[in-house]
Amino acid sequence: MKIYNTLTRRKEEFRPIEDGKVKIYVCGPTVYNYIHIGNARPMVVFDTLRRYMKFRGFEVKYVQNFTDVDDKIINRAREEGKTAPEISETYIKEYLDDADALGVERADVHPKVSEHISEIESFVSTLIKKGYAYEADGDVYFSTRKFPEYGKLSGQNIDDLESGARIAIGEVKEDPLDFALWKARKMEDEIAWDSDWGLGRPGWHIECSAMAKRHLGNTIDIHAGGEDLQFPHHENEIAQSECCNGVPFANYWMHNGFITIDKEKMSKSKGNFFTVRDIRKDYTGDEIRFFLLTGHYRGPIDFSRDHMDQARASLDRIANSVRDIKFMIESGGDGAMTSHEENTLSELNEFREKFIQAMDDDLNTADAISAIFEMVTVINTELRGGASMAFSKEALAKLKELTDVLGLLKDQEKDNELGADIEALVAERQEARANKDFARADEIRDQLKAMGITLKDTPQGVQIIKE
Numbered sequence: 001m002k003i004y005n006t007l008t009r010r011k012e013e014f015r016p017i018e019d020g021k022v023k024i025y026v027c028g029p030t031v032y033n034y035i036h037i038g039n040a041r042p043m044v045v046f047d048t049l050r051r052y053m054k055f056r057g058f059e060v061k062y063v064q065n066f067t068d069v070d071d072k073i074i075n076r077a078r079e080e081g082k083t084a085p086e087i088s089e090t091y092i093k094e095y096l097d098d099a100d101a102l103g104v105e106r107a108d109v110h111p112k113v114s115e116h117i118s119e120i121e122s123f124v125s126t127l128i129k130k131g132y133a134y135e136a137d138g139d140v141y142f143s144t145r146k147f148p149e150y151g152k153l154s155g156q157n158i159d160d161l162e163s164g165a166r167i168a169i170g171e172v173k174e175d176p177l178d179f180a181l182w183k184a185r186k187m188e189d190e191i192a193w194d195s196d197w198g199l200g201r202p203g204w205h206i207e208c209s210a211m212a213k214r215h216l217g218n219t220i221d222i223h224a225g226g227e228d229l230q231f232p233h234h235e236n237e238i239a240q241s242e243c244c245n246g247v248p249f250a251n252y253w254m255h256n257g258f259i260t261i262d263k264e265k266m267s268k269s270k271g272n273f274f275t276v277r278d279i280r281k282d283y284t285g286d287e288i289r290f291f292l293l294t295g296h297y298r299g300p301i302d303f304s305r306d307h308m309d310q311a312r313a314s315l316d317r318i319a320n321s322v323r324d325i326k327f328m329i330e331s332g333g334d335g336a337m338t339s340h341e342e343n344t345l346s347e348l349n350e351f352r353e354k355f356i357q358a359m360d361d362d363l364n365t366a367d368a369i370s371a372i373f374e375m376v377t378v379i380n381t382e383l384r385g386g387a388s389m390a391f392s393k394e395a396l397a398k399l400k401e402l403t404d405v406l407g408l409l410k411d412q413e414k415d416n417e418l419g420a421d422i423e424a425l426v427a428e429r430q431e432a433r434a435n436k437d438f439a440r441a442d443e444i445r446d447q448l449k450a451m452g453i454t455l456k457d458t459p460q461g462v463q464i465i466k467e
Contacts, residue, residue, distance in 0.1 A: 138184025
């Protein structure tokens with residue numbers, strides 16, 4: 001498997017630190033509001049990376065944090081007359097609701113900043129002792145110039161950064177390029193912890209370094225997040241981690257591209273800002289996930305209603321094929337497999353290999369989806385000829401194997417469940433047809449159609465399709 005490493009600006013063969021095991025850290029949300037479609041992309045992309053690593057036989061430890069200590073959370077708490085923990089816990093629950101809808105599996109660890117204060121204090125103390133950080137009026141800053149490799153991830157030149165750097169009002173840092181590791185409490189209502197430097201709270205960048213060290217060790221295999229985090233967040237993580245630990249922080253850095261809205265940058269001021277919760281009113285989580293995987297993760301992807309409708313139609317094509325295969329199995333057809341079907345299964349194996357080749361090439365989900373569609377086309381052709389039960393079972397297993405890697409069609413079983421009233425109507429229609437009461441049979445068919453249920457009469461029996 002090859003991964004494009006942002007640090008080296010090239011694709012590299014993936015070699016884990018420990019054979020057969022992968023340690024992944026993904027920067028999670030600051031929990032003060034509902035997540036937007038831009039937040040959803042790294043959630044889905046790197047959940048897919050984890051799924052694929054498991055598919056390839058790796059034992060994966062996946063860590064994704066919650067930033068529950070931040071100025072935005074404090075400000076939201078003031079606006080609503082609540083405490084910062086109340087705000088953060090509310091939106092952690094809302095995040096998990098959206099994540100479940102998108103088919104994003106829980107991380108092995110979801111560390112919170114508020115639960116790792118001692119680790120963060122220890123980390124900051126080590127940097128001070130090593131001469132990489134200093135205290136000033138209760139704040140602690142990292143001395144950026146003491147890390148000669150600063151800028152190596154984002155390609156920034158420290159001299160260029162210096163020209164645009166400023167010291168904000170209230171800051172007492174020695175150099176405009178220095179950044180906060182610990183922030184002294186400024187107002188009584190701010191969440192704070194006691195420390196060697198007085199009451200305060202962690203800076204943004206230090207949290208991920210400390211939590212990654214705690215849960216994954218000094219060096220991790222893959223650190224991932226959105227393209228916007230390359231600088232300064234990930235750049236600062238590298239500086240403080242490598243100065244503290246004396247070893248590389250992460251061997252591979254992966255960053256997903258931005259999402260535009262109708263080819264424009266998403267912005268609240270432009271009125272084109274969409275939360276996942278809003279989008280879920282019109283589209284399923286499966287459809288949103290599929291849309292996010294249709295483009296290569298490193299490139300930009302444009303969100304629009306037209307593109308979402310295309311994603312819905314494409315996903316329906318796969319879902320319909322799965323539904324038709326299951327019907328063929330359930331209809332109790334001939335169990336024996338023909339020689340032609342055996343040859344077709346070999347062809348399906350070729351599509352599986354194409355899927356793997358695409359995913360091995362820097363997680364190319366777009367080409368992987370194309371391989372799935374090729375598989376669907378061949379399966380559908382076989383089904384039209386009345387496939388055997390043996391072939392249908394094999395075809396279903398091969399198709400589901402690949403859709404599971406992408407985290408798709410998770411809700412299909414639930415969506416296809418029928419209520420007792422619908423089952424009774426279907427049975428009544430079958431009885432009416434047997435009694436040649438076609439008027440009643442047609443009446444029931446139309447009634448079911450109005451309820452979103454289509455009945456399809458086939459040589460194998462009646463097929464029930466939920467729209």
